[in-house]
Amino acid sequence: MDRERHQNLQSIIMLRELIRKWWRAELHFADRHGQVLDWNRGEAIASASSACCRLARGSREGLRRCNQSVRELHEQFVGNRRLRRAIVHPCHLQFSLVAAPLYVQDEYEGFLFVEGLLREPLTAGTREGIRTRLRELQPATLDVDRSVERLLVLDDDNLEKLTELLEYGTREIAAYEAERTRELERAPEAPARGGAHARFGHIIGRSAALQEIFKVLEKVSNSEATVLINGESGTGKELVARAIHDNGPRRNAPFVVQNCSAFNDNLLESALFGHMRGAFTGAVRDKKGLFETADSGTFFLDEVGDMSPALQVKLLRVLQEGTFLPVGGTQPREVDVRVVAATHKDLGEMVKRGEFREDLYYRINVIRVHLPPLRERRDDLPLLVDHFLRKHHREGQRARGLSPEALALLGRYAWPGNVRELENEMERLLVLGGDLELLPADLISSRIRDAVSPGGSSSPLPRLTGSLHEAVEALEREMIHQGLLRTGNNKSRLARELGISRSNLILKIARYGLDAGLPPDAEADA
Numbered sequence: 001m002d003r004e005r006h007q008n009l010q011s012i013i014m015l016r017e018l019i020r021k022w023w024r025a026e027l028h029f030a031d032r033h034g035q036v037l038d039w040n041r042g043e044a045i046a047s048a049s050s051a052c053c054r055l056a057r058g059s060r061e062g063l064r065r066c067n068q069s070v071r072e073l074h075e076q077f078v079g080n081r082r083l084r085r086a087i088v089h090p091c092h093l094q095f096s097l098v099a100a101p102l103y104v105q106d107e108y109e110g111f112l113f114v115e116g117l118l119r120e121p122l123t124a125g126t127r128e129g130i131r132t133r134l135r136e137l138q139p140a141t142l143d144v145d146r147s148v149e150r151l152l153v154l155d156d157d158n159l160e161k162l163t164e165l166l167e168y169g170t171r172e173i174a175a176y177e178a179e180r181t182r183e184l185e186r187a188p189e190a191p192a193r194g195g196a197h198a199r200f201g202h203i204i205g206r207s208a209a210l211q212e213i214f215k216v217l218e219k220v221s222n223s224e225a226t227v228l229i230n231g232e233s234g235t236g237k238e239l240v241a242r243a244i245h246d247n248g249p250r251r252n253a254p255f256v257v258q259n260c261s262a263f264n265d266n267l268l269e270s271a272l273f274g275h276m277r278g279a280f281t282g283a284v285r286d287k288k289g290l291f292e293t294a295d296s297g298t299f300f301l302d303e304v305g306d307m308s309p310a311l312q313v314k315l316l317r318v319l320q321e322g323t324f325l326p327v328g329g330t331q332p333r334e335v336d337v338r339v340v341a342a343t344h345k346d347l348g349e350m351v352k353r354g355e356f357r358e359d360l361y362y363r364i365n366v367i368r369v370h371l372p373p374l375r376e377r378r379d380d381l382p383l384l385v386d387h388f389l390r391k392h393h394r395e396g397q398r399a400r401g402l403s404p405e406a407l408a409l410l411g412r413y414a415w416p417g418n419v420r421e422l423e424n425e426m427e428r429l430l431v432l433g434g435d436l437e438l439l440p441a442d443l444i445s446s447r448i449r450d451a452v453s454p455g456g457s458s459s460p461l462p463r464l465t466g467s468l469h470e471a472v473e474a475l476e477r478e479m480i481h482q483g484l485l486r487t488g489n490n491k492s493r494l495a496r497e498l499g500i501s502r503s504n505l506i507l508k509i510a511r512y513g514l515d516a517g518l519p520p521d522a523e524a525d526a
């Protein structure tokens with residue numbers, strides 16, 4: 001089991017934050033052997049949570065007792081495979097552990113748990129008892145009083161919420177693993193790519209949106225059809241256009257790129273179609289245009305929505321007849337070019353407003369690929385982060401990942417510049433902190449940190465300021481939202497993954513207003 005990946009799942013990051021915020025406690029993972037790796041490697045936990053437990057584990061005896069409690073829990077789960085719900089287990093110092101077993105495809109894989117919770121009212125006597133025993137374990141520590149003051153009592157209502165959340169967490173991991181297995185079965189040759197088909201292995205992503213795109217790319221690459229790629233800046237339009245070319249029959253011919261918003265009209269016309277000597281001042285010799293350069297290959301026309309009406313006519317002619325006139329020329333020239341066009345604009349709307357030719361629109365909109373913005377496929381974030389850290393890694397750098405806090409912060413950002421912005425941020429982080437093993441949150445650009453700071457508008461995290469009930473609902477809403485995106489709106493599958501009935505899921509979708517803008521129900525369509 002890839003524990004690090006599990007910790008970095010968007011929903012687990014949110015779950016961890018919620019538990020920290022509400023119970024000042026830490027979410028831990030025990031593996032299938034009942035081992036908690038962080039503890040036994042002596043790794044510090046960044047937050048100020050479970051302070052008493054951390055103090056206790058600072059001593060050999062304290063660590064032994066904590067491990068003992070975890071082992072007992074593990075034995076309970078192993079001894080009773082029918083036990084699939086969260087349970088409460090006593091630990092030393094009068095604390096309790098709450099743990100939910102993790103089953104992946106019916107195999108026991110360990111459990112998620114929270115420690116350091118008090119179930120009895122915190123009387124002066126209890127406080128004193130804990131203080132005394134902590135001092136026995138850690139005589140030299142000054143932090144005992146402060147840590148005991150931070151203790152929280154878990155009442156029945158809170159316990160119910162916490163068990164519900166832990167069970168959610170285990171189901172999310174199980175769903176993630178099941179999805180991964182499906183992907184590996186589909187594309188056994190590309191496991192590290194998060195399931196992207198091997199032919200498109202350099203396009204990173206496992207979200208349902210990208211899986212759909214891979215399917216379309218499979219089909220269009222082998223054809224000669226014109227493709228229109230729609231998406232915000234930095235979503236990977238050029239990457240996809242290149243993949244279509246590299247995997248199609250024209251792969252050994254040129255791939256040419258031109259951004260139609262980069263030049264004024266005259267310059268663009270000359271760049272695309274070339275010019276004859278004397279066509280305008282400064283045209284001292286004949287010049288070949290990019291369409292000719294792209295002959296027998298693929299021409300990627302970026303920002304095609306920015307083309308003037310005059311150039312739109314010329315483009316239509318190349319697409320329909322395969323001919324064009326260079327600027328100042330009289331003899332049409334022939335070319336055989338496959339066009340892949342891209343835009344961040346809504347060309348359909350432009351047609352309605354009379355800003356884009358309808359005939360050209362239908363000619364280029366034969367096959368449409370929509371690349372969603374990164375904020376709508378946050379599940380891809382951990383994979384993209386890994387990918388860019390590997391891509392920009394320089395010799396001698398030790399960085400192997402982001403700290404959970406850093407990743408959580410990136411997960412809350414809206415990424416207006418999409419994957420390009422993320423890539424630049426990763427490159428920057430490696431320059432600043434490449435000698436650290438885990439890149440910390442405080443190295444992240446202030447632009448991003450400021451945007452996700454409390455009150456910032458980018459945060460998709462639960463509203464942690466409302467009541468516990470509201471925060472749990474916000475988390476549930478986010479999990480359902482992510483689940484709908486991941487499963488391509490397959491409600492039966494998602495209901496199974498979330499451990500609720502399909503009708504209950506449908507009610508929740510309606511209650512959280514998640515039904516607007518969903519793709520058609522995959523399973524209803526099947």
Ligand SMILES: Nc1ncnc2c1ncn2[C@@H]1O[C@H](COP(=O)(O)OP(=O)(O)OP(=O)(O)O)[C@@H](O)[C@H]1O
Nearest residue numbers: 202203204205232233234235236237238239419420
């Ligand atoms: N899914 C992805 N996997 C890996 N890298 C990606 C992915 N999407 C985008 N990138 C990288 O992000 C950067 C921006 O991508 P690209 O230039 O293709 O975006 P674009 O949509 O064409 O942007 P623009 O519209 O601004 O030209 C590139 O370095 C590209 O390799």
